Amino acid sequence: MTILCNFKYLKPKSLQEAIDILAIEDSAKNDGSGAASKKVIAGGQSLIPLMKMGLTDFDILIDVSEIPELKIVELKGDFLEVGAMIRHSELESYSDIGLKCPILIKVAGQIGDPQIRHRGTIGGAIAHGDPASDLAGCFMALKATAVVASKQGVREISFADFYEGFLQTTIKEDELLVSLKFPVNSKNEEFYKISKRAQDWAISGLVVVEINDQLSFGIISMGSKTLHFEIDKSELSDNLDSVISQIESICSPTEDIYASKQYRLHLLRTFLTKYRNSYLT
Numbered sequence: 001m002t003i004l005c006n007f008k009y010l011k012p013k014s015l016q017e018a019i020d021i022l023a024i025e026d027s028a029k030n031d032g033s034g035a036a037s038k039k040v041i042a043g044g045q046s047l048i049p050l051m052k053m054g055l056t057d058f059d060i061l062i063d064v065s066e067i068p069e070l071k072i073v074e075l076k077g078d079f080l081e082v083g084a085m086i087r088h089s090e091l092e093s094y095s096d097i098g099l100k101c102p103i104l105i106k107v108a109g110q111i112g113d114p115q116i117r118h119r120g121t122i123g124g125a126i127a128h129g130d131p132a133s134d135l136a137g138c139f140m141a142l143k144a145t146a147v148v149a150s151k152q153g154v155r156e157i158s159f160a161d162f163y164e165g166f167l168q169t170t171i172k173e174d175e176l177l178v179s180l181k182f183p184v185n186s187k188n189e190e191f192y193k194i195s196k197r198a199q200d201w202a203i204s205g206l207v208v209v210e211i212n213d214q215l216s217f218g219i220i221s222m223g224s225k226t227l228h229f230e231i232d233k234s235e236l237s238d239n240l241d242s243v244i245s246q247i248e249s250i251c252s253p254t255e256d257i258y259a260s261k262q263y264r265l266h267l268l269r270t271f272l273t274k275y276r277n278s279y280l281t
């Protein structure tokens with residue numbers, strides 16, 4: 001299958017160069033019809049299928065795979081900062097992540113197959129805005145902050161405010177996702193995922209972490225965007241049914257050829273029960 005749109009391909013070697021390209025107004029557009037639209041490509045695992053289906057169109061494709069500032073992994077006190085261009089398969093090679101945030105490696109290890117994990121990146125998985133993204137569920141539970149940069153400077157977006165809807169984030173057109181920052185003081189972390197076949201997107205998924213006696217949930221494939229819910233851990237141990245009802249009330253699962261709404265909700269209830277029985281009894 002061919003790629004349907006025509007575009008100029010650019011491969012900046014620094015963050016500043018990428019930001020400058022994102023800020024280009026209309027110089028790249030020959031027909032004078034306004035600002036040239038740009039698209040960032042990282043691992044290409046989500047974008048290239050959209051291009052092949054003709055579902056995305058742009059004038060400039062910005063390949064960010066050789067920008068060193070997007071490849072950092074830094075422990076800063078009680079926070080880890082992981083660059084957007086770190087690939088899923090690379091996470092386990094960083095001892096700081098393995099020691100301080102093993103749930104991230106666990107979640108990334110269940111994304112797709114080895115080929116997907118070797119190409120796909122943290123930034124791509126987050127910026128794509130797919131409610132079925134396992135990593136989005138993980139960063140949601142971890143209460144991460146997304147760091148984005150543009151000509152206007154650096155902006156931090158709380159993950160709770162990051163998603164607006166299906167494939168929609170609050171990243172602006174001239175902004176590049178640089179990294180994800182998250183606290184590393186969580187414990188009793190768990191990841192549940194049921195897929196239609198091994199190594200595939202979740203029909204329903206849940207990431208749970210405990211932070212300061214609060215349980216923080218990242219809820220996957222249960223609505224048009226990744227969802228977050230938080231409660232005191234005593235609530236889940238004492239009143240499972242009430243917590244299940246509260247979480248169900250924020251979910252709006254879709255019905256498709258893989259699962260009914262009822263089945264998706266059933267899976268979520270099962271995950272919550274399993275977590276309660278494993279960690280709180």
Ligand SMILES: Cc1cc2nc3c(=O)[nH]c(=O)nc-3n(C[C@H](O)[C@H](O)[C@H](O)COP(=O)(O)OP(=O)(O)OC[C@H]3O[C@@H](n4cnc5c(N)ncnc54)[C@H](O)[C@@H]3O)c2cc1C
Nearest residue numbers: 042043044045046047112120121124125133134177200201
């Ligand atoms: C067969 C298959 C199975 C998969 N299974 C799973 C699964 O089980 N679980 C799961 O969670 N995911 C799954 N995925 C998705 C996978 O995790 C992708 O790698 C990920 O969604 C996109 O990462 P990428 O680096 O390839 O992004 P790309 O495809 O390069 O980009 C995706 C989107 O993000 C934008 N983008 C990328 N980087 C940046 C940046 N730094 N700043 C701003 N915007 C940016 C792009 O413009 C594009 O809109 C699967 C994908 C495939 C093809």
